[in-house]
Amino acid sequence: MYNVKVYVTYKESILDPQGEAVRGAVHRMGFDEIEDIRIGKYFEIKVSDTDDRSVEEVIETICDKLLANVVMESYRYEIERVKETV
């Protein structure tokens, strides 16, 4: 069994108007030192063991086809091996 964490973020070339709006609010709070805020998405995924394919292969396929739109987003992931939960 694996716990996988996936982070999807806009590519650097893509404007993030929501992040800009949040940065504006942070500045109004008085934190002028905040230079930039980018908003992304975070997924926690549980994957059971299979001999058919590697967990990396599964996660990358899911990310490429569904979790991220690779035209404007990129992703990274962390895989942690855990004991089967009962």
Added chain:
Amino acid sequence: MRFAVIQFPGSNCDVDLLHAIRDGVGEEAEYVPHTAESLDGFDGVLLPGGFSYGDYLRSGAISRFSNVMSEVTRFAEEGKPVFGTCNGFQILVEAGLLPGALQRNENLHFICKTVELEVVNNQTRFTTEYNDRELLTIPVAHGEGNYYCDEETLAELKANDQIVFTYASDNPNGSVENIAGIINRQGNVLGMMPHPERAIEDILGSSDGLRFFESMVKNFVKETAEV
């Protein structure tokens, strides 16, 4: 000509499309659920606006994997006409049937108003009833219509005359090159953010959208006669 109006959970412009076909151009149209496994007997496919699957994850991202979409993809690959408006356009780009992506509007607002569109390609099967560079009055209603593509894709779109509609005066969403609607390389899949189906009667403000559907029908009739 017989049209399929696809209904996804959360579609809300399906009735408008059916009305545009049946009462606007006087052709046949039927609703087809997202679970359908066949598009046999249809000559054209229409993907409506709305908020399919609540826009979860990204607009169109989940609908793209509904049963009927593999059929829509096959239908498109056979060269048959597919049109997506608003959420339908978002689904077409997520499905990879059109290039690019639709981002959140630049000013973060959901924009619902009538805009001026320019017909920049009247040589497609969807636009032959329009004059070149004609200005149209058509409504938009979306929060994520900010069309984006990389420079390479944009150059291809321009080189192949794939940009069909642009916002003429006031770009509501910040899209690249004021793009409002594009067509695929083969010329049979068109997606646009504005709603021609909401502009088919003068009593509702404009009938400029009617000729969009008339173009589809006339070109279908012409092609069928040639075969």
